[in-house]
């Protein structure tokens with residue numbers, strides 16, 4: 413059934429920029445909810461193929477998409493890339509219509525996001541930050557947790573769109589707060605995965621079976637999202653393909669530690685966590701899934717986890 417877009421008819425058309433592991437299933441949910449999409453990606457073949465599959469349109473630049481709609485979504489790797497998509501002769505700002513609402517769904521830097529909002533406001537447009545949690549599987553099922561920061565009226569306007577992609581909309585406050593929250597969520601998630609892997613390595617050396625350990629953790633107070641959804645599925649199976657890049661996690665942890673610095677918060681454990689993930693990225697190289705951090709832990713421990 414089509415989502416309710418009656419309140420603002422022009423919002424029926426959405427320019428969707430960034431069609432990667434997350435953007436593609438999110439765009440599919442919007443298409444299934446009845447929205448008309450104009451798709452943009454640096455990989456033009458990817459955008460073309462998805463446009464064909466969804467009977468949607470493709471724009472060759474962000475500017476072209478901005479000229480054709482009053483609602484834009486960005487789902488890009490980082491705030492640096494969002495800035496590149498906004499600025500320049502082919503960027504969003506060059507084609508922006510007054511009254512446009514940009515929903516920034518990438519996991520970005522709160523400080524940069526506030527600057528983007530000011531840039532847009534100068535052109536009569538608005539921005540909210542709406543990063544997501546739940547990974548590729550929940551993007552496919554339309555069951556994402558969506559954190560939302562910004563003005564009440566802008567959020568109300570975005571709600572029918574967000575509800576087509578997520579089952580929980582979590583209001584966090586002013587613009588930028590959702591991006592801060594997302595980075596802090598990933599700090600907790602990254603710490604949980606890292607300590608769980610180290611616990612398995614210690615236990616295996618002691619004579620425990622790693623699979624049994626995961627079962628015990630999941631029935632005990634050590635349970636976390638990684639013990640439930642990552643250790644057996646992606647680490648012990650040695651698939652290392654959860655769908656969330658190692659480089660993206662390192663970026664998010666950098667944002668979390670930047671927020672700590674900006675707020676004068678002393679966080680030695682969080683800093684160590686960020687450093688370990690950054691080291692994994694250096695040692696393992698580009699193109700790795702975040703669950704591959706287990707390989708760094710194994711190298712340091714001098715043993716490999718057995719499934």
Ligand code: NAD
Pocket residue numbers: 429430431432433434435452453454455458487488489490493496497517518519520544545546547548655656657660661664
């Ligand atoms: P991805 O690397 O799979 O996809 C990014 C897409 O952006 C690619 O299709 C790429 O071609 C496109 N792109 C890059 N530069 C561009 C440009 N200048 N113009 C247009 N398109 C450009 O990333 P992803 O996993 O989909 O993640 C997107 C965002 O969502 C990131 O901020 C990430 O941290 C966040 N996130 C990811 C997950 C996950 O499980 N993958 C979960 C929650 C949040």
